[in-house]
Amino acid sequence: MRHIILAADDNYAIPCFVTATSILSNNNPNEYAIHILTQGFNESNMGIFKQLKNKFEDATIEFVEIDSSMLDGAVVSDRFPISNFFRLLIPKLFDFDKALYLDCDIIVNGNIDTLWSIDMDNKACCMVEDQACEDITLHNRIQTYTPYYNAGVLFMNLNFWREKRIDELLLEYMRIYPERCLYPDQDAINANLADYILPLDYRYNVQERWYEPKEWWLMHYNKWDAIERAKETPIIIHYTGVWKPWTEACSHPLAALFDRYKSLIIEKASKENCSFENKQREKVKTEKRKKHKHIRRANLFAILLGIETLIFILYVYFVSKGA
16 A cells, blocks of 8 residues: 555645545555545535545545644744644654655646655655755755755655654754744755655656746756656646645646646535635735735825926926026
């Protein structure tokens, strides 16, 4: 059995559901067990997962309730809620040897069987380089100058994590250096496990910036061809941008895949089941209104300044004429 771990709260239940749907749609459900770490879902969201189970009757889908007190030291914020750190508990929660952790802003768009054939002897995990891996400000922040990896796709050697007590190491790092942890556990992983990470092919974590113009990329040009090849046949697509595919503002060229996988189970989602997307869309609209308000204020200020300048020029002109 191959084990995949997801983590979500009620706010991220729908994306979690879509990630799980994409996994089971492209891989043999008999061979995969999906474990969802949560502090509990409401009845409406649980109903959606029941639909998923009905669709894939042979799949193993398990919910594991988490005690957040086990994560003392996690650098929690609006952007990184406590559920973001559940991945650190995986070695303690399960007794199997390997597991694939995935963020829930991810679509698995192909077969991932080959991951389980990777030899991770004396390595902590396999990861794909981050889309900003050459950003010197990032390296200066964590004071580590080795390759920097994205933790949204984390193929874990759980025996190694248990033996070296990696979870405790990472939590201690976040407690001691909170100012270094802009991307909390990702920064902690890169700062502490640099010698124990195996690089994965870019196809296993195709990130959003790679769909933008190359002059915006923060990666050395000798990696560009490999990234372009990965984009041709992406196996795991990671929506790393601020605007996710369930928001109207998302401009990712593969955003429609989110709705495609969602519609495999939910033909017409109820208002309750769409609460997450509605909330996110309203957030986008609110941000736009705030932005437009500031623009209007700036324009008004510029107009007033222009009028005052014109009045001053006219005043100087007539005063000089009178003189």
